[in-house]
Structures are given as structure tokens and as C-alpha cells.
Amino acid sequence: MSASHPNHDSVSTTVMETVNGSHQFTIKGYSLAKGMSPGRYIQSDVFSVNGYDWVIYFYPDGKNPEENSTYVSLFIALASDSSDIRALFELTLMDQSGRGRHKVHSHFDRALEGGPYTLKYKGSMWGYKRFLRRTALEASDYLKDDCLIINCTVGVVRARLEGPKQFGIVPPPSNMGQGLKDLLDSELGCDIAFRVGDETYKAHKLILAARSPVFRAQFYGPVGNNSVDRVVIEDMEPSIFKAMLSFIYTDVLPDVHEITGSTSTASFTNMIQHLLAAADLYDLGRLKILCEAFLCEELNVDNVATTLALADQHQFLQLKAFCLKFVASPANLRAVMKSEGFKHLNQSCPSVLPELLNTVAAADKSSTSSSGQSSKKRSVSSVLGCDTSTTNARQVRRT
Numbered sequence: 001m002s003a004s005h006p007n008h009d010s011v012s013t014t015v016m017e018t019v020n021g022s023h024q025f026t027i028k029g030y031s032l033a034k035g036m037s038p039g040r041y042i043q044s045d046v047f048s049v050n051g052y053d054w055v056i057y058f059y060p061d062g063k064n065p066e067e068n069s070t071y072v073s074l075f076i077a078l079a080s081d082s083s084d085i086r087a088l089f090e091l092t093l094m095d096q097s098g099r100g101r102h103k104v105h106s107h108f109d110r111a112l113e114g115g116p117y118t119l120k121y122k123g124s125m126w127g128y129k130r131f132l133r134r135t136a137l138e139a140s141d142y143l144k145d146d147c148l149i150i151n152c153t154v155g156v157v158r159a160r161l162e163g164p165k166q167f168g169i170v171p172p173p174s175n176m177g178q179g180l181k182d183l184l185d186s187e188l189g190c191d192i193a194f195r196v197g198d199e200t201y202k203a204h205k206l207i208l209a210a211r212s213p214v215f216r217a218q219f220y221g222p223v224g225n226n227s228v229d230r231v232v233i234e235d236m237e238p239s240i241f242k243a244m245l246s247f248i249y250t251d252v253l254p255d256v257h258e259i260t261g262s263t264s265t266a267s268f269t270n271m272i273q274h275l276l277a278a279a280d281l282y283d284l285g286r287l288k289i290l291c292e293a294f295l296c297e298e299l300n301v302d303n304v305a306t307t308l309a310l311a312d313q314h315q316f317l318q319l320k321a322f323c324l325k326f327v328a329s330p331a332n333l334r335a336v337m338k339s340e341g342f343k344h345l346n347q348s349c350p351s352v353l354p355e356l357l358n359t360v361a362a363a364d365k366s367s368t369s370s371s372g373q374s375s376k377k378r379s380v381s382s383v384l385g386c387d388t389s390t391t392n393a394r395q396v397r398r399t
Contacts, residue, residue: 013162018088018116018155021049025056027148033060038069046079050156053079056091058150063129072134074105075127076152078119086116088155089126096149097141103132108155116157177250180207184249192219193230199238201245211248214282240274244282253290269295269303273310280314292319299326305341312349324359333360 025044027033033042041063044056059073074091093103105128107117117126137143183189183204190202205226208215218224218231233241239259246254257268276291278284295307296319304326311320327336336342345352 015160015162016157017160018157019050020153020155021047022151022153023047023054023056025058025150025152027058027150028146030060030143030146030148036061038062038065038067041073044150044152049154050158052082052085052156054152054154055079056150056152057125057127058148060134062134067129070133071130072132072137073127073129074131074150075125076154077125078122081122083119083121085119086157087119087126088116088157090151090153091127091131092151092153093132093137093142094149094151095141096144096147099141101141103142105131108153116155177252180249181246184245191229194233194241195230196233196236196238196241199242201238201242203245203248208248212282212284236278237274240271240278243271243275244278244284244287247279247284247287247290251286253287253294265298266302269298270306272298273307276316277310277314280316288316292316295319296322299323301332301335302339303341304332304336305339305345308352309341309345309349312352324356327356328359328362 023044027042038061039059040061041057041059043058046053046055048054055077057073057075057077059075061069062071063073063075074093076089076091078085088107090104090106090108092105095101095103107126119126132142142148187202190204192203192205192208194201194203205215205219209219210216216224219226219228243254243259246259259271272291272294276288276295279287279291295303299307299322304323308320308323308327310316311323326332
């Protein structure tokens with residue numbers, strides 16, 4: 001038998017926890033309470049937390065005469081005929097300006113210092129004789145329209161014994177996605193057909209509308225047509241539309257290898273790029289994030305330029321920033337510029353080149369000393385074949 005995992009005959013657990021409750025106490029006409037004399041208080045109504053009664057005491061002239069009414073005092077007291085009640089407390093004077101700058105004295109944040117406070121008998125108190133200077137209170141946003149708002153939270157400590165569990169039931173993982181995918185594959189109840197190239201895909205309008213705002217508007221919007229039963233999809237490959245449909249029904253990134261029948265990593269990445277564009281077209285937010293995350297993980301010198309072009313055209317800002325940093329790396333810059341994808345980037349997205357220059361310059365600035373900065377910038381400019389003093393991307397010379 002392992003010493004680290006002994007075989008006990010029985011086990012049990014005691015859980016120490018607090019049962020929390022809060023009470024809001026509002027004092028209207030604060031100015032009329034001034035001059036009551038020290039030791040005299042205004043009290044809240046009695047409220048209950050975990051079966052015990054509590055009451056808040058506010059002393060406008062302070063609790064003790066020796067303070068000469070310099071401070072207001074605030075306390076929470078046990079109002080039940082009980083003894084040795086252990087609890088944590090929080091007293092808050094609310095900022096009524098809306099800026100959330102409340103005056104908070106909390107025992108919850110300091111529980112480890114000395115443990116919960118023990119109230120020995122009815123009338124036992126916890127609080128502060130010097131809660132706040134009265135002059136500060138009257139000049140603050142805690143007082144508005146002659147009104148104060150006090151929040152009190154009480155956490156009564158209790159011990160809860162958890163006995164041994166005789167058995168447990170482990171719920172299975174959700175199979176909703178698989179069930180919907182089976183519904184799609186079987187074409188049971190389909191009420192819409194999409195013609196994509198030479199392929200036809202059937203689906204369910206309600207499921208499409210539930211997942212895509214674009215489909216919802218197309219079928220059920222003010223100018224939509226709920227009676228349509230056939231839609232022609234242009235400018236999209238059948239495999240991309242099939243992959244998008246798979247995601248709509250399952251909520252997971254589809255197995256593109258299975259859909260295309262190809263095991264090539266390059267073709268896989270290319271398809272994810274197209275799937276990202278489709279996700280943007282049909283406003284499938286989660287699919288966009290999944291595709292962006294995949295492309296970031298699979299980024300290399302061969303595909304970063306085409307990925308950057310895609311990110312720029314569709315304004316995928318996080319993906320674009322990631323690509324720019326990747327290209328700007330000294331280890332990647334020259335290799336990327338020799339790729340076919342960079343030629344495509346130069347032709348389709350010339351505005352990206354100035355941004356790339358800025359990213360290279362920023363990376364250079366953070367990684368080199370000021371003495372070697374200018375020579376490094378000149379070498380970067382020569383690699384890109386352009387003048388960094390201008391942001392006109394048309395000055396980039398093809399190599």
C-alpha cells in the first residue's frame with residue numbers, strides 16, 4: 001500500500017464557512033442628529049443573518065465623551081439572546097456621487113490576522129469609535145441632501161461536516177453538438193438547400209438563424225424571406241461552406257482534413273484562412289476566434305504574408321498585430337520577403353507596408369541600444385527596399 005495514498009476505512013471533512021447577509025441603513029436629516037451628545041446613537045431596524053439578529057448603531061457625536069464630537073462612530077451589535085457568536089463584518093459609508101469611492105472598514109479582508117470576532121453576549125459590538133472625522137464627513141460626497149447611506153455585511157461563521165459519500169453519479173459530457181450534426185447529416189427536417197458550386201447542402205433555417213445574425217436577417221428579418229427554400233452561394237468553395245455548416249451545428253472547429261481529404265498542412269492552413277473569411281461574412285464570432293487562434297499557432301514564413309493580407313482586408317486586428325510582430329522579427333524578416341505570399345501582400349495590401357516598417361522600427365528600438373539604433377534602421381530599410389522617412393507604401397521596390 002502506498003504511503004502517500006493510504007486506504008482509510010472512513011473519511012470526513014469539516015468545512016469552515018460564513019453565512020453572509022447585508023443590510024442598508026439610511027439616515028435622513030443628518031444635521032438634526034448633531035448635538036445629541038456623545039454616547040447617544042441612531043439605530044437601524046433589526047435584521048437577521050443566519051438566524052441571529054443584528055442592529056447598526058450610528059453615533060453622530062461619537063461614542064466616547066473624550067473625543068469631543070470630533071469623530072462619528074459606527075458599530076454593528078448582536079441583538080439576539082445568544083453567546084459566543086463568531087462573525088466577520090464590513091461597514092461601508094456609501095459615496096453618493098456615483099464614483100464608487102466608498103468608505104469601507106472590512107473585517108473580511110483581515111480574517112487571517114486574528115480570526116473572526118467573537119460576540120460574547122447580546123449587545124456585544126464591533127466597529128469604530130473613530131470611523132470618520134465629522135468635518136471630513138460633512139464636506140464629502142458621503143453626505144448628500146442631508147442623507148447618509150450605510151451598508152453593513154455580516155458573515156456568521158459556521159462549521160459544516162461533510163460525511164463520506166457512498167456513491168456518486170458522473171454526468172456524461174454534452175453530446176448536443178453530435179446530435180445536431182447527425183440531424184444535419186441525415187437531412188431530417190431540412191427546409192433550406194444551398195447551392196455552392198456543383199454541390200448542394202441542406203440545412204435547417206431555425207438552427208442557422210439561431211447561430212448567425214446574417215442568416216437570421218435573411219430568413220426572419222424585416223426584409224427577409226422565410227418562404228425561400230433554395231439559396232445560391234457565390235464566391236465560396238463548397239468545402240468551405242460545408243466546414244462552416246459543420247461548425248454551426250457542432251460549435252467546434254471542423255476536421256478540415258476529413259472535409260478536404262488532404263493531409264497537407266499548407267492546404268489545411270489555406271482552408272482555415274478561407275473559413276475565417278466565411279465566419280466574418282456570416283458573423284460567427286466564436287468561429288472567427290477559433291480560426292484566428294489556429295492561424296496564430298501555425299504561423300510560419302510561408303503563410304504569414306497571406307495571413308497578414310487576410311487580417312488587413314477583414315480588419316482582424318489581433319491577428320494582424322500578431323502577424324506584423326512575426327514578420328518584424330529579425331529571424332523571419334528576410335525569409336518572409338522572399339516568399340510568394342509577400343509579393344501578394346505587396347500587390348493586394350500596399351497600405352500594410354508602412355505599418356510593417358513601424359513595427360520593425362519599434363522592435364529595433366526595444367532590442368538595440370541607442371548607439372546602434374540608426375545603423376540597424378538603415379539595414380532594415382535596405383532589406384525592405386524603401387525609405388523609412390515616408391509612409392508611402394508605393395516606394396517599396398520589388399526585389
